[in-house]
Amino acid sequence: MIDPITLEVIWSRLISVVDEQAAALIHSSFTTVVREAGDLSAGVFDRAGNMIAQSVTGTPGHINTMANCVRKHIAPRHPIDSLNPGDTLITNDPWEASGHLFDLTIVSPVFYRGRGVAWFANTCHAVDIGGATMGGDARSLYEEGLAIPLMKLFKAGDVNQELIDIIRANVRVPEQVIGDIYAQQVGNQVGARKLIEMLDEYDLPDIEAVSAQILNRTESAVRAAISALPDGLYQDEIGIDGFDEGLKIACALTVKGDELRVDYTGSSPQVDRGINVVLNYTHAYTTYTLMAALAPGIPNNEGAFRPIEVRAPLGSILNCRRPAPVSARHLIGHFVSQPLLTALAEVIPQQVIANGSAGLWNTMMDGMDAAGEEFAYVFFSAGGMGAAYDRDGLSATAFPSGIMGVPVEAIESAAPLLMRRRELRPDSGGPGQFRGGLGQEMELEIITGMNANHSCMYDRTGNAAAGLLGGKPGAIGAVALSDGSHPHPKSHYVLKPGQVVTLKLPGGGGFGAPTLREPGRVLEDARQAYISLEAAERDYGVIIDIDKMTIDCEATQARRAEMTQNNESL
């Protein structure tokens, strides 16, 4: 038994060790996806493969999937005692790791005093993995690129050159992909070195005792947070756009004592397009969302997952069967957060937020630049987040993804694109006592004088983000060309010179009835053009004198009374 002080000291140290692991990885990475967008995770695991600590940097789809991958697949199949110093394992199996082939999970055992004592793992998004480019078009996994079943990347310090050669022969930009694989290995090596320094300093044989206590304490804290919820069944379902046809995500949360079960039975069956989600990814965004709502101050590790069970029927969109296509799985996976929070709103309305745009908007362009060289560029953009019981939703902010956007100047410096406009989208935030976050609106064109291929990965163009407890939905998204046509939001088309594509990103849902919003806040929104004067009147019942920019109190009272009455009579 370690005393609580020593435990906390070592625990803090472990967190700094994984941050050093992540820093080494990020700084030696070759891709903006890893560095600027932060599409990665890094963590340390005990002998049995239980994740103890994760780095601050990262995104939920990688962190929690990596945790499951190491515990359920890597440690059982390659027990640490069967490995040698200098060994490193690699996999991109979507079902065992993070849900699509793009993510490479790289895991290294650490040896100390002649014995395996821990694992370091990280998962990074590779900029290419061969096959069709990123998007939802594929009909099966086999079209989506190179699969790397769990195998050794390094054997006793020597790189598995056959594997590297196979990767090199399969991907479009081998330097970047292989460069990042080495960066991932560097991260694990730095982590291992720092862990050994720590073991030396505290004269510990391994981290088993620390792990057991941290995981148990985390588990107890999460159980306590669950116990604070009344026992019961909490449910919600949402409609989502799907590829061609709309889909459904249904969730049922059962709270019983200090345990919580999430069951997605009733969600749509899997589809023959690359938007299917493996259970591991569903589990990742489910546990992430629950931790953020129920236990934001508690560390995210294996102990946190123990009281939470996640189920989805095999063959459903949230637990697809091999070899379903899965490349753009985030378009569905990010949405599990939405019904979960709404279901919890019944008991903890102050700890959740209304629905938001949820799925990141990924824009990929490729073609020839003016010099005749091939270019390919991808960037991520965020719509609005849902409002909370005491505050407006955040505008143009990614949730639940932990990823960041890219500046216009960086986009235009890297690719022959012209962003003609990028600004907040007025009236896109769902009306409410607290308003949903605004989406954004951007206009793009190609300036090479040649055609470019535009791959769209956009959602909420059919299904709006619902408001909560009387709040109204945010605006839906839209993709439109200057000729008036509308490209498929999850496929690709040819963008011609002179054509302008407009992307209107969805807004977040409001919280509470719009008639309860303080008229002063409505006026302020109108002054700042977050909402139009028409919306102030139509959605909030606030009548504004345009010349003086003041509220007409009498007219507002009358209008609001009328709206409330209409609502009640509905």
Add this chain to the structure above:
Amino acid sequence: MTLPQLLLAVDIGGTFTDIVVFDPQSRQIWVEKLLTSYPDPAAAVLDGVSALLDSQAISPDAIRYVTHGTTLITNTLIERKGAKTALLSTAGFRDAIEIGNEGRYDMYDLALVKPKPLVERRLRFDVPERTLADGTIWQELDTNALAGICDQLKDEGIEAIAICFLHAYTNPAHELAALERVQARLPGLPVSASHQVAPGMREYPRASTTVANAYVQPITERYLARLDRGLRQSGIEAPLNIMLSSGGTTTVDAARAFPVRLVESGPAGGALAGLYWGKRLGHRDMLAFDMGGTTAKAVLTRAGELSISNQSEVAHVHRFKRGSGLPLMVPMIEMIEIGAGGGSIAHLNRLGLPAVGPQSAGSDPGPAAYALGGVEPTVTDADLLLGYLNPDYFAGGDLPLDVNRSRTSFERLAAALGLSVDSLAWGLHQLVNENMASAARVHAAERGLELRRYSMVATGGAGPVHACGVAGGLGIRRIIIPPLAGVGSAFGFLTAPIAFDFTRSYVARLSELDLSELNGILRDLETEGRRIVAGAGVPADDISAQLSIDMRYVGQGYEVRVPFPMQRLDDNHIAVMQGAFEAEYRRFYGQLAEGVPIEAVNWRVLITGPAPQIDALVSRSGSASADSPPACRPVRFAADAPPQETPVFRRDQLSEEWRADGPAIIEEAASTTVVLPGWTARMAADGCLLLLREDER
């Protein structure tokens, strides 16, 4: 007899204003500390300077050099008390300062708050114009629209204007044209243009910096004018130099044009002081560690150079959360700040484990021991319970400490953890040391530095108390405790050279550099920098220019900064640049990415004058001889062992030959140095204390 040539430094902090006068001839130093005066901070400065000069019978015209740093700018941004500011941006991009990076700085916080832009949306104006990434004009500037906007600005009563057009860092023509027209139509209003304030790529941080500059410009202008006038009226003819966040000083005029570069000038002075003391004792790789009442700061130097970053933040929503502040793209000494100070409060975290900070009892009510109403257990209380602090000689005896209150404050937490109060105090001391060591460790890892061969300079009220513990956790074996701990920043200002630097983004592969264009850019930057430095009265021959280039492998996003001789570049220099980059890259990452092309990203031109020469201070050795018997008190150095009877020394009584093996305690008014068992302490040059790990002697 010639008039003495004295140096004066003034540091305005949030609470105190520090004044230091140094006489290079007699090598004597005088200090004055007084409360910062609000709302007119210049008042305290002028009072303090007069008082100090009077008391030492110094004639004002003996002062030949004045340098000044202030937190005024930072506080204006934190308190949102700046000018009513408008932003003119490329049409369609006025929301860049609100959209930001679209990320969340804390993944698990659903109630996250982002920093509010300094300019509200209705005061951000769309100006039709467009420049492309390569600098070509895509759409001409619409001057009629601009004229209409100017009329609106007038009607609104705008006090300051920021202009930020896309890609202005590549081609500033439109910003310059707009600047000229705005100044012509609205004479007297300060206007900040992004290509001058922050000429780097990325519209969000560039616009954020430009807006911050405009926002603080009127208040800085008024304040500096008042101070400058006041100093002259009190007979000080020497020009006023203003401390920059990059560690150089500049003229009042340049400071007025770029006030955002004054942010964090106080901590910059602290870092310079650390650098100075380290160099004095022959250490060039240093961790400057400063621990005060609410925070601890750390700065790393390598080979005697401070690391300057162009990416920082100010006015955080959560002080210690990266990403929660307004981004600033100005040269700033890289430092980390964590919520660990003497006032940091111990509590149980959600895992039921003890944790310290970032909540702080500050100085009001302060730690429980202050008996000023604080009841929460703090780091200072732990240090008192362990015997590290002397209850009767804290702050030189001005603030008596009540050890019983400390004990009481620990009882509940100790009971919850099943520990004795003393074990808990020991544990918290360890914990806060580990927190600081961890932060320094990650900071060093991000820069590819290995701390084991570093020396530490420890300052601040709590720094010397925790120095051995933190150093131990980092494998550091040498610690310097400099004199003048109470006025470290002001002293650091005295060591700063007059300097100004510009960083321009100009991204190109080394193999594809357009040298004639690049030479033009570098020449312009150098000319402008020389103009500013010469303006501070530095003779042209004493001005030097340095170039550094941020380079990376194509595809990477983090650059490695490589110093390079400032010269007209020709084709032969390309291979040399590559070699310099590879050497630096190998140091960072161990191996090169062979075959991958290299690109240059940022070009930094630093123009400096000479730094004031402060060769040595008169070390004020004490009257007591080394063998006079010290006092003793019981001090705890382990969780389970009983306290050890430990000798206690007064720093001002130590002779130049003094030395002692740990454990030992050395007290002074501003701090207490704890020498742990396994360390040894001795007096070194200039009144510095030097602590060495035993095997280091």
